[in-house]
Amino acid sequence: MLAEPTMLLVHSPLLTSATWNALRPHLKAAGWRVAVPDLHPLIEAPSFHAAVCAAAAASVAPGTPTVIVGHSRAGPYLPGITDAIxxxxxxxxxxxxxxxxxxxxxxxxxxxxxxxxxREIAVSNRLPTWDTWFPADSLDDLLPDPGQRRQVLHGLPELPWNVVSEVLPAPGLSWNSARHIYLQLSAAYQSTAQQAEECGYLVRRVDADHLAMVTQPTMVTELLLSALRA
Incomplete structure (x- = not known):
């Protein structure tokens, strides 16, 4: 009997697992087991990369068909997570x-x-919380609903500089054999999506926003499942 397929959602180290709260029920309704490792407690680990990979792998039963979804700054950790699983x-x-x-x-x-x-904004070898990097009105535009904005911005971490300066290892065999998909949500990631396409990724694009899984979870669910069926 095959294990229940798992959707492993990995949030950006700059954000929290709350970024997936709106999307989770939609994926569960579509028949997926959803796993969301919390990266926040891992930021003080000697190797953040190793800690993230171990936590992600522990969220998935061995041999389970798995889709790993990484948002924003989680992307560079996906090869290591893939190999750890x-x-x-x-x-x-x-x-x-x-x-x-x-x-x-x-x-x-x-x-x-x-x-x-x-380097300029770091204080005592820590980055200030992500919401302070931008003018306040830009976050109001990104998250116009006050409740969503409070939920996403609550408890944001101040990342140690070790997280930012850690060199990531080369990927292994599992990464090379996995199928790679890129879903572009915002114009800011247009060039990144183009690079992914040039690397042979399956690419899908929508005109939305960087936090569309919060603001438009139904659309993101449909986009994600459609890409997986392709």
Whole structure:
């Protein structure tokens, strides 16, 4: 008897697992077991990458058909998670997410001006919470519903610089054999989606916003399941 298929939702280290709260019931209604590891307690680990991979793998029963979905800054951790799970029945979905950068750190993968900006805003070797990186009205536009905005922005972490400077390892065999999908939600990730397409990923695009799984969960569910059927 096959194990129940699992949708493993990995949030950005800059956000919290609350970013998946609106999407989870839609996926469950579609017949998926949904697993959402909480990355927040892991930020003080000696290796954030290793801790994330272990926590994600522990959320999935061995041999279970699994779809790994990573949002935003979770993208670079998806190869390691894929290899940690280690089954040959894997789909990996980048949801408006950064692509892997093996052999580089988060800050090392950025254009020089953006890397400089991160260093400038760091205080005592920590990044301030993500919501302080932008003008307040831009977050109001991104999350116009006050309840959704409070839920998404509550408890955001101040990431240690070790998370930003950790060099990520090269992917292994499970990553290379998985199917890779890229779902572009916002215009900011247009060039990233193009890079994914050039790498052979299956790419789907919608005109939405970076947090559409919060603001438009029905649409994101349909987009995700449609891409998996392709």
């Amino acid at each position: 280690g089954t040959d029945r894997l789909d990996v979905v980048f949801l408006d997410a950064r692509l892997p950068h093996p052999g580089q750190s988060w800050v090392g993968s950025l254009p020089p001006e953006r890397a400089t900006r991160l």
